Amino acid sequence: MTQLALPHGLRFEDLYDEAGVARLDGLFLSELERRAPELAAQLKAGRAAPDALGRKEESDLLIALAPHLEDLLAELFSIRAPLAELAATHHELAPLYNCKRLFVQRQALKAHKPAEVEGLDPAPLEAELERRIGAPLTDLTFARATLAWMDAEATHQEDLALAGRYAAWATLTEAGHQRWRGSPLFRMPHKLDPMHLIDLRTVERHGAAMLDFPEERRRPREGFALTDQGADLKHALDQVHYCIFCHHQQKDSCSKGFREKDGGFRKTVFGVTLAGCPLDEKISEMHELKAAGRVIGALAMVVVDNPLCAATGHRICNDCMKACIYQKQEPVDIPQAETRVLKDVLALPWGFEIYGLLTRWNPLNLRHPVARPASGRRVLIAGLGPAGFNLAHFLLNDGHTVFAVDGLKIEPLSPALSGVDAAGKRVPFRPIRDAAELVEPLDDRVMAGFGGVAEYGITVRWDKNFLKIIRLLLERRSRFAMAGGVRHREA
Numbered sequence: 001m002t003q004l005a006l007p008h009g010l011r012f013e014d015l016y017d018e019a020g021v022a023r024l025d026g027l028f029l030s031e032l033e034r035r036a037p038e039l040a041a042q043l044k045a046g047r048a049a050p051d052a053l054g055r056k057e058e059s060d061l062l063i064a065l066a067p068h069l070e071d072l073l074a075e076l077f078s079i080r081a082p083l084a085e086l087a088a089t090h091h092e093l094a095p096l097y098n099c100k101r102l103f104v105q106r107q108a109l110k111a112h113k114p115a116e117v118e119g120l121d122p123a124p125l126e127a128e129l130e131r132r133i134g135a136p137l138t139d140l141t142f143a144r145a146t147l148a149w150m151d152a153e154a155t156h157q158e159d160l161a162l163a164g165r166y167a168a169w170a171t172l173t174e175a176g177h178q179r180w181r182g183s184p185l186f187r188m189p190h191k192l193d194p195m196h197l198i199d200l201r202t203v204e205r206h207g208a209a210m211l212d213f214p215e216e217r218r219r220p221r222e223g224f225a226l227t228d229q230g231a232d233l234k235h236a237l238d239q240v241h242y243c244i245f246c247h248h249q250q251k252d253s254c255s256k257g258f259r260e261k262d263g264g265f266r267k268t269v270f271g272v273t274l275a276g277c278p279l280d281e282k283i284s285e286m287h288e289l290k291a292a293g294r295v296i297g298a299l300a301m302v303v304v305d306n307p308l309c310a311a312t313g314h315r316i317c318n319d320c321m322k323a324c325i326y327q328k329q330e331p332v333d334i335p336q337a338e339t340r341v342l343k344d345v346l347a348l349p350w351g352f353e354i355y356g357l358l359t360r361w362n363p364l365n366l367r368h369p370v371a372r373p374a375s376g377r378r379v380l381i382a383g384l385g386p387a388g389f390n391l392a393h394f395l396l397n398d399g400h401t402v403f404a405v406d407g408l409k410i411e412p413l414s415p416a417l418s419g420v421d422a423a424g425k426r427v428p429f430r431p432i433r434d435a436a437e438l439v440e441p442l443d444d445r446v447m448a449g450f451g452g453v454a455e456y457g458i459t460v461r462w463d464k465n466f467l468k469i470i471r472l473l474l475e476r477r478s479r480f481a482m483a484g485g486v487r488h489r490e491a
């Protein structure tokens, strides 16, 4: 299906139109009223006086609302089946993280010291494990079998002893790491030494001592192709499940900053202030939804505070990570998790439209669920880098008209995508079913001129295709226009 057929008499154009989005909000509220009247009343009260809610109360309300929003969007875009499939993949992987925490960490590593398992021959252990599991040994078959044996511990003592020895070998030895390279099951967070944050070794070459990475940790750079694809779902969920959802105790320092007893922010040994996410993104809440397989709900939670999250996350920012509650061991890799949350929604049918819609209408945003009506004010923005394009977004949602200029030449996109023709006139644009159509290999991609430092300053480690997504979010808005090749000079 390549045509977007919306229910409830909605047209695609309505998703980009104030009145249409207001109708959608009304639909959401009446559907919520029907399905969960108490929650609907809480939402109404929350919208009327958002600051009267405590942060914890607000988090609970938003987490409760997220599944309802997700269900409506699944219906709207007819993606119930692929969304359910994706949620099921989250649940299928869950035994990995439960086994890691409950068995590998709490039992196997407590029962065995590195010296006991170093030099162990894994082949007979693996053969015996396969025989007992009754299936080829994978991280998932190991995790599922071990959790089942833990549930009937008295009758599986031998099985658990064998699994414990094997898990200790896989976790504590270099040979074990090599064997399970693609899996997070046997990889534990390491202790942090601020003076040795990067694991380097000293080698001697041509009579000189040099710092060096082991071969297997090097990432070759070929031309301008992307060198870092970021975490896949399995590894991103490993980080999500490593998070202990501190918002329940109001200790989510990743978001609010790491406080000392005197109320000030803690500093690192390098004097860096641990102020947490500059946007106060609801990270813990996003992780909780993602762990529960609420794929769209997790993105909606991010978008409340960080609507242009396509320009943040992996390889861009890590203030959140530095302020994570884990200060003595590896922090949760929040940027990886956040970027995966976005990519998982983008990979759904109509994923781009869903993300875009959430930047214009988001019921999880109590203060600003829909864009404000036209203010009559016109604002000029000089520079379309991250500061300029974020400012443009917030001004648009505040009802202002924005004209943005940039010194770089901005290459036009197809009018059918952008809604703007070569003369700068607004034309109808079509829905994007498959966000992959926006992706270009970075080594073939022509500089498009949009994004400022994110376009010309950031290297091949970040996927610049995200810039096209951000650009479309703005360019399709009727109150936005931009021009390249314009320089602002002091008189």
Ligand code: SF4
Pocket (backbone or CB within 6 Å): 242, 243, 244, 245, 246, 247, 251, 252, 253, 254, 255, 283, 284, 287, 323, 324, 325, 326, 332, 334
């Ligand atoms: S990312 Fe770290 S600080 Fe934030 S909620 Fe998770 S464990 Fe807590």
